[in-house]
Each structure stands twice: as C-alpha cells, then as structure tokens.
Amino acid sequence: MVCGSSNKNVDEDDKLYTKKFFQTTKLLLLGTGESGKTTIIKQMKILHINGFSNQERKEKIPFIKQNIHESIYDIVYNMNKINPPVEIYNEDARESVEYILNVGAEDPAEYTDEYYEHIKIAWADKGVQEAYERSNEYQLIDSAAHFLNRIDEIRKSDYIPSTQDILYCRIMTVSISKIEFEVPVPKKYGGGMAEFWMYDVGGQRGQRKKWIQVFDGIQAILFLIAASDFDQTLREDESKNRLKEAFTLFGDIYRSRFVRDAGLIVFLNKQDLLKKKIEQGRKIEKYFPEYSNYRSSDKESNPNSEYDRARFYMKQKVLDIASTPLTIEHIGFVPGKNLHEELPPRDVYIHFTIATDTNNIKRVFDSVHEIILQNVIEGTLY
C-alpha cells in the first residue's frame, strides 16, 4: 500500500493511491478454507512477477518440513480414531509410528536423520497408506503425499524447494493480503499493460466477516471451489460437508449486495484430485444423493467418463445457484427499481482449474483477463 512516511506527503500519496485505485483492475479471491486461493496468488507471482528467487525458495523450507510433520502426524494419530480403525500392517513400522506420536503435534525442534528414517518407514507401511487413503474421514492437508514422497529430496542439506514444492506448501491464511502485477493487454484490445491487484483472504468461517473490508471497488471475484472436497468435512466444523459449504457460500456471495457490481468467475478447482478420487471409486451420491439421477447434457462432457459426469454436475450446481431469481429483497434497495422486481441474473463464468498447475492457470487467467477486458469495453463491469 502507498503510505505516507511524513505528514506533508500524505495528501499527495492519497491522491496517487486514489488515482491508481481507479486505474487498476482489482480481483478478489474468495472461497472456503483450503480451496486454493493462496495458490492462485503464488501462480500470479510465477506468471506475472518474477517467480521465486533462490532466497525465497529457501525461506519456504521450514514450512515444507512443517507440512511433512503435520501430514504424517495427522495420519498416524488418526489411524485408530477413524471407524473402523486401521492397524499397522508391518510390525517394524510400529516403533516408527510411536516415535512420530511421541514427537507430538508440534514439529520437532530438529529434523534428524533418525526422524526422517522413522517417517519413511511409517509412510511406507500399508496400514498407514490405508489410513492416508481414508483421509477424508479426518483432516489432512492435500499436499501430504506430495511431500511425504519427496522426503529423500527434502532432507538433503542443499535442498532448494522446487516450484511445485512451493505451490504445494500449505500455509493457512489468516490475513488479507494483496499482490500487484501487470499483464500485457492483447493487441486487439489496444495493447499496453493492464495493472492488477489481487486480494487473498482466509476462507474459514471465522475469516469471512473480514471479506467485506475488500469488497469496495472490486471488478471481479474469483470464487474457488475445491471440487475434490465432496467427501470431506470442514476443518472448523466437522459436521459440515466442505462442498456443500462451498455452494452455500457461493450463493451468499452471488446474492450479496456489496459485490453486486463485480463479475463472478468460479474456479472449480482441484480437478486433479477430483479425477483421482472418482477413479478410486469414491461416490459423490453418498454426499449428494441427487447425483445418482444426474446425466450431463453438456456437449463437452464425455458420456463414458464418470469424472466428466462429476465435474459437470458441479458446474451445473453452480449454474443452478446463479440462475435462481434475484429480487430486490435479497439485495436491498437498488435505486430506480421496484422492491419486488426481479433483477436479471448475474453472469457467472465457470472454469475447471488445477491451481497447482501453472500452465492450466495461465490459460484460465488469460481467459479471465479477456472476459474482464470485454466487460470493460461493454461497460458492464463499471
């Protein structure tokens, strides 16, 4: 942010800030917890800023190690808590599992060779793997397998995190932060550079009341839904299905009067994980009974692909929410409108995304940029 360091500059800075504020396209990332908002921010840094320097990569090492410990601890801790419990398969792994439990939920003060060996032994155990496969029954970060499979790399003293490692590294967001970047404008829209500010927020329930702080002047909301969440419960409330929460939240945002003028772009994220889960035979109808009767009519959908059926079902859910009639009553007073008058439905753009895949996000962002540019020209976003 532009902040005056001395009093006499404050006015000028304010003016500059205001000017910039109106020239800049402001995007807001919203979505429930662990839907991938911060990952999108990281992708913007990779795509439109300077990526990650070696220094920045090294700074992530403690967080990656913390992710490793959190992952393995949560898995072995929950082995006998889930119903039915999972037994350790190989007796040799018992010692390692107990070692990890002894370290406790806090990451160890020192990551020793002994520690890494125990983690490798435990992670290789069939019982532990089974508990990992059932991680939807407890809370586990999505990047668990990615890091646990890379222990031999990560434990090296000269380890420098790869871009993938950085994208997978999970740090829960508790604040509102902003990233600024410039994107070249395609020639057909006049060329030059377009400035973007993208806001990142925390997604858990308690965090959402902060969102309103950044609603002002937002051109487009990127709403992330973790499509693979259909069989998981909320970290903050284990009685609530994550995907259902995401749809409910999307409905709230769709109807919110505070972001009425912002474009809505939905990312059905974590398609890679969704595909994997469907291929494993996870059943969406267990959590969304109406799915049993769903047949995709989308022409892009391959009728033989269960994964396609799943993702288009979710797309349809979003479209259903976005086509529910909006009345003034939902929104509050709108100048020049009758109180019971129906408002035209808002345009909602939907993308299937993999936030950890830079190429995928590049394509999606380009198309988002184009949508914004078109809307700017048509004047609907302002």
Next chain:
Amino acid sequence: MAGYACILLHQSAAAACCDQNGVAKCSNTEGPAGWATSFEKLLEDPLGLHTFAEFLKKEFSAENIYFWTACERYRRLPLGNERTAEAQRIYQQHLSLGAPEAVNVDAQGRQCTEQSLQNPDSNLFDLAQKQIFNLMKFDSYPRFLKSDIYKQCLSGDIEKPALDAGLMLQMPTTTPSKLKKSLSNAEDRRRKSLLPWHRKNRSKSKDRGEVDYIQRRNDIIASNENIEDQIGKNVGSDMHSSHSSLTSLDLAITSQDGTKPRLNNQDELTANGGRTSLCRVLLSNGSTTVVQIKESESIQQLVTRLLDKRGITYSSFEVFTNKHPKPMDVNEPSIKLAGCEVTVEQRVVFKLDLPNRKIISVKSKYTKIIVDVLRPILHKYQYNLDQVVVTNANVPINLHLPVTSIDGARLNVQLCEDIKEDRSNTVIRVNNVKANKLDEITNKVDSGVHERKKKVIPRFKGNSNNDSAEDVQSEQSQIKKPLIAKWKAGANKLHVTCSESDALPEENLF
C-alpha cells in the same frame, strides 16, 4: 489498608521510578533487530508485540494477537469465578459461532475448549492458542519481517504504537516498567490507553471490557494469589513466563550457578535473564530473609507474600532499597528489587475525625507513641491535645500506647466543652449520622466513591508540611454540602460512562 498506603506513596515513588527508568536502561532489549531471530522473541518484547499488532491490523488479522494475549493473561488467573467468567469472555469473543473476533481454530480446538468451559483449568485454551500461535508464526510473521513497518523499526524510525490494554501480557499496574522501557512519557500513555475514547482502532465497548477486566484482575490477583504454593518455586519453564523474563532486566541479577546466591558480592553475579533473581529483605522486626523474585509479581505482592508467610500483618508499609534514593512504588514489578537490599518499613495508618468535621488520614512510623503523633497534627489545626477527647468507637483511647495499637482505626477527636454542653449518649457521632445519610444518597456508587476518596488523598499531600516529617497526613474535604453535590455529579458521570463495569479504573474519574 495496604492499598490505601500504596496510593499515599504513589506519586513520589512513581516520579522516582521515572527518573530511574530513563532511556539509558532500555539498552538491555535487543530491539527490532532481535525480532527477526524468532517469532517467540518478537512476542517477548512488548514493543515488538505492539508493532506486530499494528501490522496485523493493516492485514485485518489482529484478532489473532488479541486472542493470544488474552490467553496469556487467562493462564495467570487464579482458580475461581473470575477465571470461569474470563474463559467465557474469551470464548464468546474469539471462539464461539459468530464470535465478533473469531480466530481460525479447527473443530478440535474449539470442541476442546467448549468441553471444559464450565470447569476451566489454566490450560483451557492451550490447544487453540497454540494453533493461533502457529498461524501467526507461519502466515503473518514472515510477511511482517518484510513489511515496511518492520523496516522502519529497524532503521530506528519507529512510530511508537499506542499502548493497548488488550495486548498486555500482564496487568498494566504490575508491569509499569515494561511500559516505560518501550515508550517515553509512559505514565501519560498508560493513562490514555485506559481511556476508551482515546483509542481509535477498536470498538469502545470492547475497550471498556478489556480495561474493566484488567482492573478487576488486579484486585483478584493481589488478594487471591496462592502464596505458600508459589514461594520459592521457580515459575519459568513454560512459554509465557519467558516473556516477562525479558521485560525488565535492568536490575535482574542472578546467581550464575543458581544455587548459592551471594547478594553482597555483585562480581559473582550476572544479569542473564532474571529467572532466579533474588533479593534480601529486612523487615521492621529486624528479621532478614532472601526472597526469590517472581517475574509476574509486583513489589506489593512480593512483600505481602513474605509477610503472609511469616504471619505478620502490616496494614501499610514502605519499601526502600540500597539502590534507589526514594521509596519504591509498590506497584512496580518486583524484578526491580533484584539484587537489592530491601528494607520493608511498617507504617501505621489511621484516620482522625476532627471537631471541625474534617477527616484526616495519618500515616506514621510504627515506632511512635500516639501522643507524639497526634500533638503536632492537632496543633496544626489549632487544637490542643489537652482540650480534646480522643475516642475509638466511643471508647477513649490511651494516648501513651504505641501508635501500632490504633493501626487502621478511625479516631474521633472532640472538644471537651462540646461534650459537656451536650451530655446525651448519642452526641458523639454527629458526624457519623450525617455520613450515613450521605452513604444512603450515594449508595449506588459507593465503591466508586471510595476509589475516589483514595485518589483524592495524595492531592493534598503537598499542603501538609507538618512538624513531624515522617508523618504523612492528608485531609478530605469535609464541608458536607458541596461535597454531596460533587459526589453526586461524579456518581452520575460514573453511571453514564461505565455502566457495565463493576470496578472503575481510577483514571475515569478525573
């Protein structure tokens, strides 16, 4: 009465401490450079904590640091209703569904707290607090180190954040030195910070709640602390105590081996962290003892703990050391006594109802005889000791007893001729009858008025240049009529500004 005495002392002692806690003594803290070493280090430094909070406010995540510090304070609360209530408050404020300052804990963290909310133990919030600690450590702290705020601090261009009662790890009164270290004119700032309308960033009601409960906390901790349990025990192994260990190292002198303190030989001692600081205390009865200093204690608490252990009751005392020219402010943290020879002098305090309806408070050395204390005082008010009768609860007292026999008493001084004129039994307490009426009138704000009374006393101190230098006396304005009006005005004001609080911060009254 002890509290009463400390207020009498307060002004001169506070001034002395300001002198001693000038800039020169701030050099012990590592300052902003140390904040980058670890997140724990940052939170240990009050200035660091406040600066970090300022940063979080800009990022809209200050609820985390408020929650974390509230948990720190909660952990120090003694068992009892107070703790249960505070647990509820924190839960409602930060953890409940729809909490106004919800923090991001997982379901386990919340359930864990909910389950034992009715019977809260001191580690009720540990799991939730740890989660929030990690969130800040992993998400906010790295950004803080890259922020402009931090860079400005490093370059010495620190904009000192206003002190925030919600960010105190301890009650403000027990850690004034902490404040002074980090902030110039800390005394003023402290007062300001307690006034809700001086603070911009947070809602008034919330502020008032904080101030209110901190105030209440003081009383409780001062009175309820389990002394036997704690004496000689080194509280200092867990996370929170390490904070206060850094708060005031000015005089923290510890024995290197920690086992055989030799206070007289300073060369053998090093100031290394203050965990096991000691001081030698001389009591008025001539006994001497080495006392271990606990970081969380004020001087008052330390002395009270010692006296209680010995079964001694001083209604009032003053604390001198071989290192400070003036009496210590007993509200200062006891760490100030580290390495000092400390003399605790008993003081006797009593009140006098004069025939002219004035009430004066008298503080005296405990070695004196009543008559020697009274004579110069009465003389000052143009009474002669031979022409008056001094009674305690209607019984004439023996003026030749030691002054300790009337410690805490309220004496009535009457002219002999008044008694002769009116021989009825009830005559003696004319003043009292009126006082009772007054009590009825101001019944609702009784406690507030007492607070006020105490506070009024030092104001008159300067006027009482009496003959006996050791005796401090003060008078309350006793001309009844205007007083009632004044008190009522005060009462109304109290009612308006602090209707929710049951203990009023003194500052609100002025």
